[in-house]
Amino acid sequence: MTAKPLLTALLPLVSDLSRDLPDRERYRRLLQAMRSLLPCDAAALLRLDGEWLVPLAVDGLAPDTLGRRFKVSEHPRFQILLSNPQPTRFASDSELPDPYDGLVNTPQATLEVHDCMGCPLMVEERPWGLLTLDALTPGQFQSLELDALQAFASLAAATVTVAERIEHLALRAEDERHRAEVYRQASGLDRQLIGQSPAHKRLLEEIRLVGSSDLTVLITGETGVGKELVAMALHQASNRADKPLVSLNCAALPDTLVESELFGHVRGAFTGAHGERRGKFELANGGTLFLDEVGELPLTVQAKLLRVLQSGQLQRLGSDREHRVDVRLIAATNRDLSAEVRAGNYRADFYHRLSVYPLHVPPLRERGRDVLLLAGFFLEQNRSRLGLNSLRLSSEAQTALLTYDWPGNVRELEHLIGRSALKAMGRHPQRPRILTLEASDLDLQLAQAPSPAAPASGPQVPERLPPGxxxxxxxxxxxxxxxxxxxxxxxxxxxxxxxxxxxxxxxxxxxxxxxxx
Known part of the structure; x- marks a missing residue:
């Protein structure tokens, strides 16, 4: 390869280094330039996060790839690429499974990658991630010069360094370096808050905004949207991130045990109280207490909780001794608590104390193509669990996921992918190298609401509403x-x-x- 084509591909990227671009756009341009320089069917930029590789940008790969999290120890090609500081080109007939088998966007019938090459990105002399190129045609990379990939990898490393420094400077200006680092993790790495839709980005921005405060947050949203993950992200974005995050599902306990779980008890406080025990508030002292399904709390417990939130003092059951606690409260519910207040089932003063900062988690049906990213995350989980080389979605299955209404949200999607993978495995007497989930495997029409022509059995909705x-x-x-x-x-x-x-x-x-x- 002559110097002129190399310079033609690299000069726009050099110019981009001095421009204030969103990270996604910066990385997209990077991959486009690489594909013009080194013709291939697909390219990817992945960041190394502990023992995982997280795709930050892809070109020529299925959209669900961005939601996948690749465990390095389960992918020998990634292990080899990371272990070699120089570019690596795999033989076309290599028997090593390719992580992108079945994921390359192509009209060809073949699904397996034949040519693969890649290079680690080194930032401050440490491995930051990988650049990978894949081709479906055997021998396509044989004539390519590895020096060109090495040169490109050096510029790519400069690109990600610039992106990180721009972000770092912005965070220093806000004096939130530590909090924003954890927020970055919560936006899709450790906590799997995965998405790129406007609704999801607004949620992440609100997490960043209120996470750094000590305000009480009431997380609302439908069942299965991921309210617990949002609570974890809020804790990690706070000054209390190095302190405990203690959780309690208020719906999972009988009324008689809720007070003991929250405030603790002394020996003999009730039948079965054989010793002294600290409650969740004391366990969370200095940190965060997360109350899930807070709408299920009995009225008597609401009154006692209100006192603790106002004064920071509590008494264990059976004791007159006061304990002072410093706890940030985060609560979650899928119920309309304001309606419960109007109906007399919830204390108004407690509701207003909980909802200092209401934070709504959008349902999956309002998040557009995020469903494919989340599907990719669950596909990779099930690929590993089932011992498959590749687990993918057909184009018809992708369409089915995008057009479904998702009443059960992300939890329903998770269970659907696991169930469908098992059903698809049952269609094959021998374990395939690449398992494709078809729309028929998803069987989403069974979960749709019954049509008026075929009413469901059981209680029916009345034609006229009652007086209430x-x-x-x-x-x-x-x-x-x-x-x-x-x-x-x-x-x-x-x-x-x-x-x-x-x-x-x-x-x-x-x-x-x-x-x-």
Whole structure:
């Protein structure tokens, strides 16, 4: 390769070094220039994060690749590339599985990568990540000069160094270096808050904004959107990140144990209290307490919690001694607590103390193509779990994921990918090198709401709302549904709870509110 084509490809990148560009755009230009210099079917820039490689930009690969997290120890080609400071070119007939098998966007029938080459990126003399190139045609890289890839890798290292220094300077200006480092992890590395949609970016920005404060945050959103991950990200973005994050699912405990879990108890406080025990507040002292399903707290507990939040003082059950705690509270619920306040089921003063900063987590159906990135993350997890070389989505399966409404959000997607991978495995008497999930494997039409022509069995929505309006109609529907489920299971509350997808304690509490117990 002559010097002129090399300079033609590299000069725009040199110019970009002095420009203030978003990281995604900077890395996209980097890969485009590399593909013009070194013709290939796909290219990727991956960052090394502990024992994982995280794709930051891809060109020519399936969109779900950006959501995947590659464990280096499970991919021998990545191990070899990282262990060699010089560029590496694999033989076309290499038997080593390629991480991108089945992921290259191509109209060709073949799915396996035949030619592969790559180079580690060194920043401050340490491995920062990888540049990789792949081709489906055997021998396509044989005539390419490794020196050209080495030159390009050096400029790529300069590019990522500039990107990180620009970010570092911006963070210093805000005096948030440590907090923003953890925020960067929460945006898609350690905490798997994966996404690129505008709705997801707004959520990350709010996490960055309120995370650095001590304000009480009420995280709201539908079931399965990832409220616990958001709570973890808020803690990691705070000044308390090096202190404990203690969690309690308020719906998973009977009312009689909630106070003990929160405030602790002394010996003899109640039957079974054989010793003294610290509660979640004391365990979280100096750090953060996360109360999940906070809408399920009994009114009596709400009153005691309010006192602790206002004064920072608590008493263990059975004790008169005051304990002072310094705790930041983060709570989460999928219920409309303002409606619960109006209905008299929730204390107004406690609700306002919880919702100092309301933070809404968007449902998956509002996040566009984020569903493919999240699918990629779960596909890579299941690929490893099932011992496959590659697990991918067909184009029809991708379309099915994008058009589905996702009532169960990210949790539903996670379970769907795991279930569909097992079903697809069952279609093959022998384990395939590349397993493709088809739209039929996803079977999403079964989860869609029934059409008016084929109404679902069981309780029906009334044509006219009762005098109490929508809330009373919903309560009436829940009564019918729970009663029918209990009758089906011969009044076994545990079996009914499993079918309804609720914790037994949560179902019991709901039944009491509806007058069924």
């Amino acid at each position: 309006g929508l809330r009373e109609a919903l309560d009436d529907y829940q009564r019918q549904l729970i009663a029918a489920c209990l009758q089906k299971h011969q009044h076994s509350w545990s079996a009914a709870a499993r079918e309804l997808g609720l914790d037994r304690a949560n179902l019991s509490r709901l039944a009491r509110r509806l007058g069924l117990r």
